[in-house]
Amino acid sequence: MSNNSILVIGGGFSGLTAALEAAEVGHEVFIVEKMPYLGGRVAQLKHYFPKLCPPSCGLEINFQRIKNNPRVKYFTLAEVVGVSGGPGNYEVKIRIKPRYVNNNCTACDKCVEVCPVERNSDFDFNVGKTKAIYRPHLMSFPMRYVIDDQVCEGTSCAKCVEACEYQAIDLEEKEKEITLNVGSLLVATGWVPYDVEKLTNLGGGQIPNVITNMQLERLAAPAGPTDGKIQRPSDGAEPKRIAFVQCAGSRDQNHLDYCSYICCMASLKHCTYIREQYPDAEVVIYYIDLRAPGRYEKFLNNIQQDEKVLMVKGKVAKIEEEPGSGDVIVTAEDIMGGLKVEERFNLVVLATGMQPSIAVEDLALDVAKDDQGFIIGGEEKGVFAVGCAKMPLDVMTSAETATGAALKAIQTVRR
Amino acid sequence: MADKKIGVYICTGCEIGENVNMEKVTEYIDEECSPAVMKQVPFLCGKEGLAQIQNDIDGEGVNRVCVAACSPRVMWDVFDFGPDVVVDRANIRELAVWSFHDPGLPEPEEDEMSDPLTMMVRDYIKMSVAKLDRKTKPEAEPIELDKTIMVLGGGLTGLTAALDTAETGYDVVLVEKEDKLGGFAAKMYKQTPTKHPYEKAEAPSINELISRVEANDKIKVMTKTSLQLIKGAPGKFKATVKQGDEEQVLSIGSVILATGWKPYDASKLDSLGYGKIKNVVTNVELEQLAKNGKLNRPSDGQPVLSAAFIQCAGQRDAEHLSYCSSVCCMGSLKQAGYIRELNDEAKAYIFYKDMRTPGVYENYYRAAQDDPGIFLTKSEIQEVTEGENGKVLVKVTDNLLGEDFEVEVDLLVLATGMVPTIADEPVLKLGYRLGEQIPDLDLFDGFAD
Numbered sequence: 001m002s003n004n005s006i007l008v009i010g011g012g013f014s015g016l017t018a019a020l021e022a023a024e025v026g027h028e029v030f031i032v033e034k035m036p037y038l039g040g041r042v043a044q045l046k047h048y049f050p051k052l053c054p055p056s057c058g059l060e061i062n063f064q065r066i067k068n069n070p071r072v073k074y075f076t077l078a079e080v081v082g083v084s085g086g087p088g089n090y091e092v093k094i095r096i097k098p099r100y101v102n103n104n105c106t107a108c109d110k111c112v113e114v115c116p117v118e119r120n121s122d123f124d125f126n127v128g129k130t131k132a133i134y135r136p137h138l139m140s141f142p143m144r145y146v147i148d149d150q151v152c153e154g155t156s157c158a159k160c161v162e163a164c165e166y167q168a169i170d171l172e173e174k175e176k177e178i179t180l181n182v183g184s185l186l187v188a189t190g191w192v193p194y195d196v197e198k199l200t201n202l203g204g205g206q207i208p209n210v211i212t213n214m215q216l217e218r219l220a221a222p223a224g225p226t227d228g229k230i231q232r233p234s235d236g237a238e239p240k241r242i243a244f245v246q247c248a249g250s251r252d253q254n255h256l257d258y259c260s261y262i263c264c265m266a267s268l269k270h271c272t273y274i275r276e277q278y279p280d281a282e283v284v285i286y287y288i289d290l291r292a293p294g295r296y297e298k299f300l301n302n303i304q305q306d307e308k309v310l311m312v313k314g315k316v317a318k319i320e321e322e323p324g325s326g327d328v329i330v331t332a333e334d335i336m337g338g339l340k341v342e343e344r345f346n347l348v349v350l351a352t353g354m355q356p357s358i359a360v361e362d363l364a365l366d367v368a369k370d371d372q373g374f375i376i377g378g379e380e381k382g383v384f385a386v387g388c389a390k391m392p393l394d395v396m397t398s399a400e401t402a403t404g405a406a407l408k409a410i411q412t413v414r415r
Numbered sequence: 416m417a418d419k420k421i422g423v424y425i426c427t428g429c430e431i432g433e434n435v436n437m438e439k440v441t442e443y444i445d446e447e448c449s450p451a452v453m454k455q456v457p458f459l460c461g462k463e464g465l466a467q468i469q470n471d472i473d474g475e476g477v478n479r480v481c482v483a484a485c486s487p488r489v490m491w492d493v494f495d496f497g498p499d500v501v502v503d504r505a506n507i508r509e510l511a512v513w514s515f516h517d518p519g520l521p522e523p524e525e526d527e528m529s530d531p532l533t534m535m536v537r538d539y540i541k542m543s544v545a546k547l548d549r550k551t552k553p554e555a556e557p558i559e560l561d562k563t564i565m566v567l568g569g570g571l572t573g574l575t576a577a578l579d580t581a582e583t584g585y586d587v588v589l590v591e592k593e594d595k596l597g598g599f600a601a602k603m604y605k606q607t608p609t610k611h612p613y614e615k616a617e618a619p620s621i622n623e624l625i626s627r628v629e630a631n632d633k634i635k636v637m638t639k640t641s642l643q644l645i646k647g648a649p650g651k652f653k654a655t656v657k658q659g660d661e662e663q664v665l666s667i668g669s670v671i672l673a674t675g676w677k678p679y680d681a682s683k684l685d686s687l688g689y690g691k692i693k694n695v696v697t698n699v700e701l702e703q704l705a706k707n708g709k710l711n712r713p714s715d716g717q718p719v720l721s722a723a724f725i726q727c728a729g730q731r732d733a734e735h736l737s738y739c740s741s742v743c744c745m746g747s748l749k750q751a752g753y754i755r756e757l758n759d760e761a762k763a764y765i766f767y768k769d770m771r772t773p774g775v776y777e778n779y780y781r782a783a784q785d786d787p788g789i790f791l792t793k794s795e796i797q798e799v800t801e802g803e804n805g806k807v808l809v810k811v812t813d814n815l816l817g818e819d820f821e822v823e824v825d826l827l828v829l830a831t832g833m834v835p836t837i838a839d840e841p842v843l844k845l846g847y848r849l850g851e852q853i854p855d856l857d858l859f860d861g862f863a864d
């Protein structure tokens with residue numbers, strides 16, 4: 001008799017969708033998420049296209065479904081460390097890192113006031129800071145604080161323990177390992193932003209006023225490090241001329257050898273963020289092809305109405321900092337729209353692509369991947385990849401793959 | 416359910432106690448609602464707080480609990496006292512204490528009035544108690560549901576849906592109006608790549624899918640069948656279908672709409688030569704020519720040694736189809752391959768606005784770029800005219816070089832778009848007062864919302 005339960009690795013939009021679809025037809029589902037919160041990358045966006053809803057909108061609905069469904073169990077700060085067995089009968093070992101903050105946490109923030117240690121916020125892609133004990137983010141689910149043990153001073157400090165009125169902090173919590181028995185596995189490990197440091201000709205990670213599209217999401221997010229104000233990192237100035245460099249690392253055999261699917265749409269969306277704050281700012285988008293497939297065309301049409309947004313076909317060859325002003329000089333191929341070869345901007349956004357997270361950090365699961373790290377097999381083993389672990393996709397299509405794969409997983413465990 | 420007995424538990428932790436005049440709150444609630452039990456607890460979600468509530472449930476018979484504390488977004492798992500106790504959360508923390516900014520109003524003159532925050536808190540609690548007082552525990556009334564699923568349309572989508580539904584254990588009725596299954600996929604010569612490395616067109620997989628559907632004894636296939644009417648409700652539909660002259664009523668639980676698409680009416684594209692020049696065809700027609708092994712010039716049956724493809728022939732154009740059809744860039748890359756297959760010297764030109772091969776399909780685009788017989792360029796079409804000997808002249812402006820040029824080809828292919836079948840036909844035939852279609856916000860140019 002096969003085991004009826006399903007394990008979902010990764011609790012982003014794809015993983016949540018797959019888990020809920022399977023649970024709502026009666027299967028027990030476990031979500032294993034390595035971050036201290038569920039929601040994945042979508043939680044980091046200000047809005048998501050096409051409807052420009054805040055991410056909490058779609059995510060909260062799913063969290064509500066989790067709360068009301070006793071069949072869904074989730075583990076944060078958790079990773080799969082070993083898988084044995086076969087379809088219908090897997091044994092999965094999970095390592096759960098200590099959070100150091102238990103269920104008692106009421107999110108009162110008192111600990112943060114006293115903690116002496118600061119760290120760069122990975123959630124904000126280092127444009128912001130948090131203390132060593134921190135709230136993962138404003139709408140974090142679960143709403144529970146967490147300690148970064150790489151920087152925390154530990155029991156010798158323990159200031160937070162003293163400040164916490166609710167006995168929520170245990171600095172001596174230890175790592176745990178648990179074993180789960182499941183019939184099928186869904187891999188929803190999603191993506192990481194491509195490492196801009198590798199884009200040396202584009203000033204990636206070198207020039208302060210050259211940021212990534214995901215950093216822009218955090219700068220524009222109301223609960224982000226600048227309370228939603230889009231400003232230049234170097235001096236906090238309001239940008240008046242902004243460039244977007246499309247395919248930064250994507251469609252390039254030296255970097256990501258595929259198109260990342262969403263970054264054209266993301267930059268078009270970012271034009272709405274800029275326009276909301278700066279009615280007069282000029283924007284130039286350097287692109288190879290504007291990929292707004294299917295019904296997204298309408299979104300492109302709307303942005304094309306904006307006279308101060310110029311879309312220029314051409315590949316950017318070089319990006320340099322102008323000494324003194326903090327401005328950035330973009331050198332592009334000589335292209336159609338009558339722009340000079342060199343243009344000066346206050347802020348440049350690299351539309352970097354999505355790289356499968358397991359290309360960067362391997363998964364303890366034997367499943368075929370292509371040369372880029374996308375999962376291309378597993379069906380025969382009752383292992384199904386969904387969302388951006390399978391191919392670069394937007395949220396809507398990711399969710400569709402998740403629903404489809406949930407059905408396949410159900411078929412596997414019902415056999 | 417036994418008599419209602421309401422307990423109100425007010426948390427004084429999380430800055431609530433310090434900021435709210437609890438005496439006024441409890442006095443007011445007592446007077447207005449007189450709950451059976453009312454307590455202030457310093458840390459309600461902690462062990463002791465929860466134990467107090469549980470004690471009152473066990474000892475006093477409290478069966479309705481107002482938790483006046485934090486948002487139901489948090490601690491939802493903690494305030495759960497089993498199926499017989501109804502809990503309501505009066506969110507006085509997030510909605511009042513944490514979000515309230517003192518507007519600096521003058522002190523209330525009348526003594527019984529409270530400060531604004533205290534008034535908010537007592538009102539939230541009063542509302543919660545009112546809710547608990549009126550709420551009855553819902554009793555499920557399970558009804559027998561029909562578990563058969565009807566799939567409407569037997570193209571690739573409908574076939575896949577039918578097969579997956581059957582393999583999950585449900586009975587399926589597959590209704591197809593034509594005499595054959597497969598939809599457009601069955602009319603294709605080849606299909607674009609479906610597997611890594613996404614570089615080569617493949618033999619169509621549709622026939623295998625059709626055989627699997629036909630061999631599955633959970634799927635009842637009804638071809639040449641039309642849907643007449645759907646009545647009833649989810650889980651309890653009655654669908655009238657007509658096969659030949661015979662009508663039957665099927666009991667079904669759910670409907671999957673998979674009626675696909677129709678090609679855009681190419682007669683509206685006469686400016687691109689369609690209908691006027693013989694050797695101008697649509698991508699749909701080309702697919703059929705290739706499938707039938709007759710990829711020759713329609714005018715005289717001569718071999719095709721060169722072909723041009725005009726992308727977005729109608730799509731992305733407010734006068735025709737305002738959306739992008741998503742598949743036609745891939746389709747033309749595939750069809751350029753058909754032309755190249757005919758003859759080593761054959762040439763294919765693809766004139767596009769943007770090459771839309773998103774995601775992993777980039778590989779297929781790259782493979783075409785690597786083929787010296789395929790020319791791809793971003794361009795604007797100036798004019799399509801008939802040349803000598805049945806040739807078609809296409810004049811374009813190359814957007815990259817800013818130059819006009821002209822090609823003379825044996826065949827011009829218009830990459831036309833797809834229109835959803837449901838755009839102008841009431842496919843679902845719902846017998847509802849609201850109309851035969853599912854009411855739609857019409858956000859998506861005729862596609863289902």
Ligand SMILES: Cc1cc2nc3c(=O)[nH]c(=O)nc-3n(C[C@H](O)[C@H](O)[C@H](O)COP(=O)(O)OP(=O)(O)OC[C@H]3O[C@@H](n4cnc5c(N)ncnc54)[C@H](O)[C@@H]3O)c2cc1C
Nearest residue numbers: 010012013014034040041048049189190191387388394395
């Ligand atoms: C700049 C930018 C803007 C975007 N804007 C939009 C938009 O507006 N609209 C839209 O539709 N799409 C947008 N996208 C795309 C969108 O982010 C993705 O479609 C979406 O994140 C895919 O969800 P996912 O669940 O597959 O992956 P993810 O969101 O990456 O979630 C994966 C989850 O798995 C976890 N995980 C990873 N590895 C492991 C492991 N080994 N063990 C356990 N857990 C693991 C991660 O922590 C994460 O929680 C944007 C992308 C970019 C780059």
Ligand SMILES: Cc1cc2nc3c(=O)[nH]c(=O)nc-3n(C[C@H](O)[C@H](O)[C@H](O)COP(=O)(O)OP(=O)(O)OC[C@H]3O[C@@H](n4cnc5c(N)ncnc54)[C@H](O)[C@@H]3O)c2cc1C
Nearest residue numbers: 568569570571572591592598599606607674675676698746
């Ligand atoms: C030129 C061209 C080339 C293409 N090449 C490819 C390719 O190589 N690879 C690829 O992946 N995609 C390709 N596509 C896209 C592909 O054709 C569609 O994605 C696919 O046909 C969608 O399948 P479907 O089942 O949704 O619709 P359809 O194929 O349209 O099937 C719908 C079915 O429903 C039936 N039907 C309609 N109305 C009713 C009704 N009222 N009652 C009952 N039955 C009904 C129809 O008879 C039909 O059998 C191409 C498209 C074009 C235009």
Ligand code: SF4
Nearest residue numbers: 105106108109111164
């Ligand atoms: S850990 Fe303690 S002090 Fe910190 S937010 Fe949670 S309850 Fe408050």
Ligand code: SF4
Nearest residue numbers: 115152153157158160
């Ligand atoms: S023990 Fe760690 S988290 Fe707590 S206050 Fe000290 S440094 Fe901060």
Ligand code: SF4
Nearest residue numbers: 247250259260263264
């Ligand atoms: S979506 Fe646009 S920017 Fe992103 S890789 Fe594809 S073409 Fe380039």
Ligand code: SF4
Nearest residue numbers: 727730739740743744
């Ligand atoms: S030809 Fe390409 S860009 Fe044009 S509608 Fe079709 S897929 Fe979209």
